[in-house]
Amino acid sequence: MPTTMEPKLITGNANKPLAQAIARRMTIHRNLGLVEARVERFNDGEIFVEVFENVRGEDMFIIQPTSNPANDNLMELLIMADALRRSSAKRITAVIPYFGYARQDRRAKARTPISAKLVANMLVEAGVERVLTMDLHAAQIQGFFDIPVDNLYASPIFALDIKEQFKGNMEDIMVVSPDVGGVARARELAKRINAPLSIVDKRREKPGEVAEMTVIGDVTGKKCLIVDDMCDTAGTLCKAAEVLLEHGATEVHAYISHGVMSGPAVERVTNSVMKSLVITDTIQPTGPVANAPNIRVLPTAPVFAHAIMNIWNGASVSSLFETETLEGAYEGLLK
Known part of the structure; x- marks a missing residue:
């Protein structure tokens, strides 16, 4: 009641x-x-x-x-x-x-x-x-x-934003999970926007460092959207974007639920090959995050x-x- x-x-x-x-x-x-x-x-x-x-x-x-x-x-x-x-x-x-x-x-x-x-x-x-x-x-x-x-x-919000931002180009979209553990989250968004799924397999030698990355799936000619639940220092994210471009992707964007953005994260994203990083306001954006040219914040x-x-x-x-x-x-x- x-x-x-x-x-x-x-x-x-x-x-x-x-x-x-x-x-x-x-x-x-x-x-x-x-x-x-x-x-x-x-x-x-x-x-x-x-x-x-x-x-x-x-x-x-x-x-x-x-x-x-x-x-x-x-x-x-x-x-x-x-x-x-x-x-x-x-x-x-x-x-x-x-x-x-x-x-x-x-x-x-x-x-x-x-x-x-x-x-x-x-x-x-x-x-x-x-x-x-x-x-x-x-x-x-x-x-x-x-x-x-x-x-x-956050995936329903991301789906709405993707359909707005990539209107007319949805057939070129490829959703990418930045690791094997995040496949379920990426698959959920891929189903919502009817897009294929790829995976970046990363192998760490120790926490915070990425030793090797392998792309599972053909991303040639695709606009890749990396999907994850949080971005902390952005090291893995920026490296994954570089690897995707090396494998033939035309653009790389990222959709991340929580923008933790610690330490050098903003600088890394600003100087990265990613065209845009989209986060939500579950964490209050700092001044540098709000002013970064390639970071957008979606309301929750x-x-x-x-x-x-x-x-x-x-x-x-x-x-x-x-x-x-x-x-x-x-x-x-x-x-």
Whole structure:
């Protein structure tokens, strides 16, 4: 049964522009704004949260990606959840557009942690009763939670953008997975736009370094779209673009869900052979990212606003997995 209260949104400091954009999208249906609160730090770095509005009995949605600085943003999320629980909120949903620590989803070596599971436990202990996120690095992370987890996908947004950007040239498109592990994600987008699939097989000698790359599939004469869930330092991405051109591709573009863009990433992308890198705003773009000539940022506020309304109403979220469902919400936004 849907609650009789209005959904209420609150945000930390991780990505205020996205939170404000989600609130604006939701005002189309209801006169909603962000709950007034202060999320501050003491001189020693401790985080303090104070909520200025009554939230007793309310359905609360905390919008807070756990991006860089990951530890600070995660602690903000946990402390906000605790503050809301102690203020008698009826239900607390953590809207985590980018779920940090997701790369530590298994024990690849002896004596290493499974930090994604630890973060899941911390969120539940803090009072979070539901999680809404986008493009988890590993799908099995949903199973780390004993509460409902709704994992949205960026691929419907990417499909809409690709059809707009490559209108009239769709037969030349080739979707490329940058590694064997990402084939399922790339295949999903390829099916949406009815394009063939290729793979760049990479072999690492040690983390962060790529020793060798091999292209599986014929990319000759194709406009290649590299698809992945995150771009950190962009070393692998830029190298893959070079290899694709060497194998006969005419253009290389990249569609990445989360633009982590650490260290030399922006410089590498700017100087790379890629014609464009398309990311979403799940992580707030830095100044260099926003000003880079070959980086575009797609909005996720429409899909998150839609998902929040569906969760609040007790409606299905899976309808947002379909490209056709989002066409109206993104009309005029992708140019």
